[in-house]
Amino acid sequence: MTPTSGTRKVPTYCYQCVAGPDLLNVVVEDGVAVKVEPNFGVTEHPAGGRPCVRAYSLVQKLYNPNRVKGPMKRTNPRKGKDEDPGWQPISWDEALDTLADKLRPIREGGFVDGHGYPRLAVTFGAGGTAPAYLGGFPAFLSAWGGPLDQGIGSGQGMKCVHSEHLYGEFWHRAFTVAPDMPNTTYVLSFGNNGDVSGGVIGVWRHAEARGRGARWIQFEPHMSVTAATAARWVPIKPKTDPAVLFAILHGVLHEHDWRRVCDVDYLGRMTNAPYLVGPNGYYLREASSRKPLVWDEKRGAAVPFDTPDVETYALDGEFTVDGVEVGADEEVITHAGAVARPSFTVLREHVRPYTPEWAAHISDVPAETIREVTREYLEHARVGATIDVEGVTLPLRPVAILLGKSVNNGWGGFECCWARTVLAAMVGALEVPGGILGTTVRLNRPSSNRMESVRPGPDGFMAQPLNPTSKDKWQARPTSRSAHKTLVPLVSDGSWSGALSPAQLPWLFMNDTPPKWPEPTPPEVWLVGRSNPAISCWDSDLIISKLRQFPFVCAFAYTQDETNWFADLVLPDATDLEAYQLFRVGATKYIESFWDHQGVALRQPVADSPFDTRDLTDVGTELARRLGILERYNDALNRGVALGVPLKGPGYDVSLDPAVPHTSEEIWDRACRAATLSLSQGREEHDLAWFREHGVYLIPFSRINWYLHPEMTKKGLRYELPYQEQLKRIGQELKNRLHEQDIRFWDTQLEEYAALPPWKDFPEIWIDVARRYGKKPEDYPLWLLTSRSMQYSWGSQVSLPLLADVAQHVRGHFGLMLNNKMAALHGIADGDEIWVESPIGRQQGVAMLRAGVRPDVVVAIGQFAHWATPVAEDIHMPNLNALEPIDLSLIDSTGSGSDLIRVKVYRANGKS
């Protein structure tokens, strides 16, 4: 299939992290892939066509002799960590027949089981990278014809920035949030390790910004790579970030003249800051129209928020107004002469107690530091400045506040997201040049265009598809094991919602179902690929104990790993360099991937596969044919499912014949043609052969579309900030619904729904874990944290010795990083074997002593402790996941948890 002589450069992409796709060439000599190079020909790429360190391992990933080399079936019926699966090689025909025979009864006998849960479940990780590798397989899932469960977690909610995903999208269509780094001059980063996790574009832009003098302040318990490159590292105590953010907000609103430092006009016109709040905490509304009221200074009267000629909105004060409040379940509270205050005033009162001294006591960040960064933030915000973007004058507010993993999920995540976004709104730095930007949407549609996802909703804000909480529409009986429609209104019910749901709950509730809750049964068929929950999910022992009970597991497998150890059928995964897929590039995508161009790039086989793998698109087609749903499958492809573009659109039709099966080449050829016809509006059509040579097709993308501000202005919409009236209401409604069913296990989570979030003692939540497991908190004095590795993440690279060889150069990569002075007090020397022990277990590793770690912190990079994955099983590294319980007390209202746990450490040959 591929030329076997001469040297060729084959263009393709790497999407082993969501900050891509990164474009590259694979050099192929005499039919053998030998190395990876940047694709310098793509000058439109913001980092000059360069991929990061991981992409250079793709050749070894292709030829890794430890790969699963062909389909295999289990011969040992017993499942357990100590039970060898007894793999027996089988043909692809037998493998696909076996899978189809398991799936067919589900389609014929009903898609859900007696408990109401889907009999088929799929888990494809991780971190949003899977869609770039699934080929046409999602069209098979679309053609399946009934519900399937995507909520059996592989680490999502704990390993991502979950609060940002949900609240970011709710507030400003920001599934991920990025600084407008080409314009930003000042960044306050709370644990955002963007020089490791921000992709090549992030690294490139941060470096350029440093070169021109931009100032980056890093609040983080240890000196990460990003802290190292920052102008200043502030070692903050874990889980106290909300306190510092609240104190900065206090400083803006109480220690500076807010009328001078805030963007008062932006607050009045673009936010709910002027909305009047009634005595019960809901907006005071005009009785007839139910529209929220604002106080018009000129009229000296309350008027509906959308009254067109309001010149000056009152942000401060108290006003006596007639109106109604609309509470939970449409409760109407009528007021005659109620005292109402603008939400901005309520906000000021809310943050009054949160002084820098108060925050310093909690966070270990000195009050003078908080005041200093507050002052710098306000100075750099340059309220009143403008910039010309492609002929359009926009505000310029070159300040950004970023949040990292563990800051941005679990308890405290909501408070951080809220405070960060409100601080941006205070100076008008939300969705304008220089400020913070959303770069992609996943819960709203269309996912390919943030601007089109901006639609008018109630009360002058953007519409958001929330799961209903009303008495007549709330889904009382969960239809997924993670109960996303029942428990999490914000996660909505789209194709990504299952994966963004409380994905730990299936594991927890399969073990211990709460009263009044339908017991989550193991799925009859579980398809799992590109993820390894037995390693990447908390509570490894729990996961393993449940995996043993899954009746039929089909794993798409790269190597043997700790999850497919429990599989019944293993299908060899075609790697990055072995299969076709056309994928969108450019425009605005995850993290800092916003370009001046947009288009599509091809992933393609670069050489003959060394093993008996199959393109996943062909696997999907064969399964559809065997199950008799080929026509539905082809229809899904024709609609653009999995392909990213419909095969029939305005002025073009390259549809597939729905009646017959098509090869992967045929399917992606149509996708190539449809994509180019669509992007060029019919002017250009390029087929698969063209893409195999050129790799990528791009058209210009207007920089105006980096910013939501023009779209919001055009549509007359406001950001639902700072006041969270809607969250307060739906939280109360959800509480009503659950209590009507006498369901109480979610009560703590319900407390998170607040119009203005107060500080809670977040560190205490983790300190208390010891008590819940019958231990003494004082015996676990340290925080175990994780940190991202650029060398390893999301791409099955853990079995590649080349990356281990390279990662050894990164400080502390393969050890437990401890503060050197703290370690000395405990008699621990650099290189000592040590135990790290939490209330639920212990792991062994090598002490690596550093000055750049807080004395109360231990840091473990990545997640290891493999016991079945070749090569990885020889990496001597502990895994936080084995030490962290899946416990309701550690799960917040969005279903996420923060990746940290209290531990103690001691020498392996010493006493605890």
Place this chain on the structure above:
Amino acid sequence: MRWGMVIDVRKCVGCQTCTIACHEENALPPGIFWRHVVDVEVGDYPDVRRAFLPMGCQHCAEPPCVPVCPTGASQQRQDGIVFVQYDMCIGCGYCAVACPYRARHMIHEQDWYFSTPTPSEEKAREPERHGVMSKCTFCKHRVDKAPAGATPGVDPEYTPVCVSSCIANAMHFGDLDDPNSNVSKLREAHQPGVLLEELNLKPSLFYITE
């Protein structure tokens, strides 16, 4: 003409992309890195600095590794590139002892990442490097391929791969003798320093630190 590099340490993030790109470009065996980024931390908590320092052969104008070579295998070209003529090297290691930058790497025997070579390792193997000293060549195989009109350091195809692969745009390559080259302009603008300046070896790698 004298080839050299200017490295902006302020931009480097220690990602080791240059490390792996060099390793793959030069088909190096496990554990052998002609260059890597040193990840260094100094100070006491909380006053700590961590910096990333790309390190490799400094291609000194006065290279101590050349005169100590008993066979003449360790050589310096007119354009400043220091390299090993493998078929003349006896692997005695004198040059490695002489190099204060620890930039020379003995490849004792054939080695693979797995028990047998992968097809790519088999294809790219360089048997003439076994039992001899090896080191960074400034990717002279790329630099020397530059056709008329192409400029190493400007055209990435003809630039050392560590420079062209850098995702932080921290490294620059060019002719130190050409006042109009990119590296000369960077030297003029930033006055970068060299490592172990007191040894007076006149390295060709310059580091921008402030």
